[in-house]
Amino acid sequence: MVDPSILRPEIALDDFLPIFVSSALVLVFGGFYVGIYTAVKVGILQKWTMPLAYLFWVLTSYCLYVMGSLMHVGDFTAKALVVAMIGYLLLPHAVYYMQHQVHEENEHV
């Protein structure tokens, strides 16, 4: 039941800094991704900036990959991380769709 890789979390001394930086950047880039996406959708940012949002999603995934490998996560966790990143790609689309739906419906009652 216990993931065997989690049992030996011996982290190389030189790996601490990249782990901290990459895990912080996971959220920062992740925030940029959904932030830019929403801002474009509601018209705060110009349409052409949308590819930047997806670029940030790619950076998020990359940082998560770096973090996961330096921490030596196991096979199961690695798969879970991949699923999480695909979920994260879809998340703002779903959220925007819902928000928009409510907004529209309340506009035209």
Add this chain to the structure above:
Amino acid sequence: MANKSVWSDNRFWQRTAAWVTGFAAVLLIWLTFDTSAQISMGTDADLKDGVTKRVPGPTVINYKITYEMSTKRGHEVPVIGEKEKFFGRDDWSEEEAAELLHLGKLGSQAKNCMDCHTLLGNGAYYAPDLTKAWLDPAWGPEGSLQAMTGKNTKEEAMAEFLQHPSQYPTHERMMPNLGITEKEAIGLVAFLKHMSSIDTNGFPRNFGKMQGAVHGK
């Protein structure tokens, strides 16, 4: 509101929130039952029969405690060994030991230990972690702290230090005098010894292994 989709329906989300919260809470409560059983304190009989408990009984103070790498678990675990004298005795009864631990735990709260030190890693960060303080090489036979107090055993050295901390400055940052009596000091040392026997899943890592030496660069 004819064509309201379920995704934009407030009541749908209200119910979702209630179900998610309820489910998480039930799961937490269920896990709490399981954990509570595993972290309840062991007994003297457990110690005599060699039953491993995550939190051993108070009479663990009659035994030698070490912190060793377990290949099965992949990290260090406390190991309870042969009998060892604690303040000159290795036959503290279950009641006596429980009384000492009770006094020590009360003392640890009455003196606000946790607002400078960390216990099991929780507390303030102004002074060293006390989780495995009992096993610290500094208090051992060759340790600087034991030598400083002029005592012959670890427990006497620790008790002496607790009663007169400002007489034994170990660092520019000193422990203040908290009015700890001799009896309270013995209780506190029992509390520390007991805490060092708790199975903390390998925290802190590599404790004492380096004996002050720095590997790597």
Add this chain to the structure above:
Amino acid sequence: MANNHLTSESKQLATWYFSFAAIIFGAQLLFGLVAAIQYVMPGFLFEIIDFSIARILHINSLVVWMVFAMFGSVYWLLPDETGIETVGIKIGKLLYWVFVAAIVIVVLVYLFIQVGPADETTIWFITEGREYIEAPRWADIGIVIVALGFVANLFLTGMKGKQTGIVTVLMADMIAFAGLYLAGMFFTDNITVDQYWWWWVIHLWVEATWEVFVGAIAAYGLIKMIGARRQVVEMWLWIEVAMLFGSGILGMGHHYFWIGTPEYWWEIGALFSALEPLPLVAMFIHVLYDWGKQQGEQNALGEKVSVINNKPAFTWFVLQAFGNFLGAGVWGFFHTLPQVNLYTHGTQFTSAHGHLAFFGAYATILIGMMYMAIQGTNGIKVMKHTKASIWAVSLITIGVMGMTVALTIAGYVQVLVSRAQMGATWAGYFDGQSGMWFAQAMDWRLLMGAVTFAGFLFLIKDFLSTGKDAAHQR
């Protein structure tokens, strides 16, 4: 107050709560400065106000001022939401004075008695010695009574008046908030059991019920300040509740890695605390969405007028959305997974996270609520920034960010020296503390603490003067 525009007694009571909260906020910063000085000059106030005492006062006043401001916020929004005067306002006022008196006594005992003998009388009358909830047992009981009175007022008002989504969320949230305190009110010799339940109070407050509380307050603020649509805001609030409780309740696992609890908490803690930032991202996006939508509709009308009717409050609300994500999210996430937490647990990393998260998630929005109360009390239609309000928000933000960065660097030194290499021994600890990087980080922390305090002085100046400022539209 001379020209008071408040007709509601509930709002009157809210201003009392806010005023006392602001005073205690000042005390929090002062004792924080004392503790910060002691890191740099260990002899400062040694055996007069030791670090432990300064820190108790620092973190207890943090909790107290936030609870006061939270109660104040509820009393402020209740008449608006329910459309009626708060039920049991007289009892509310009485409980306010009981609460204030209890706090004053507890603080005086902390300051002048400090520690007691190792027996039950100390636990009952001086200190319980458990981080954040050191308040002695008698005060615990008092706090529970006051909290129950508050919850009763909230419930009776909510059930009698209009029960909006925001009020419903607050009702459910506040009963959990009050109930959880009970988990921290017993003594046990088993420190593992002790800390297990202790986290029920600390974690389930700060990472669950308080987060939901600010979600509800943010919803109210968005409706009031930029005219966001209730339907959208409340739907979103329910989604937030689901996400926050869904991740936060079992996110508790990240406190159960090393206290003697079984190993399965590693997986549970890692999984759910990885989910914990999601609602924070979502809350941030929501503010952006509503603001963009409302301003977009306004702009479509042809006139370029801001939809924000309270600039300082909105600034603090936006700062909250961002600060919650940064402090609780980013600073929490990078040391939450067990592989890394093994080395960071109990270092200044936790302290860095604590400073930014409490500020970002809670201090900001509660200060925002105080500005809304000033707006309401003085009958202001559109409230503008003043010089002092801009200085306050800038200095406090720079100060807290600066402290956080300094503490992060200090924590990094500790992880490398004291933890990864020397295994958390006594010698390892002091080797880490004596390092040049650590020492300099602590100097910077003190400096940034002073900057924060300067910002606080501007904030108080603004609180006292902005109400009468002629710049606002009335």
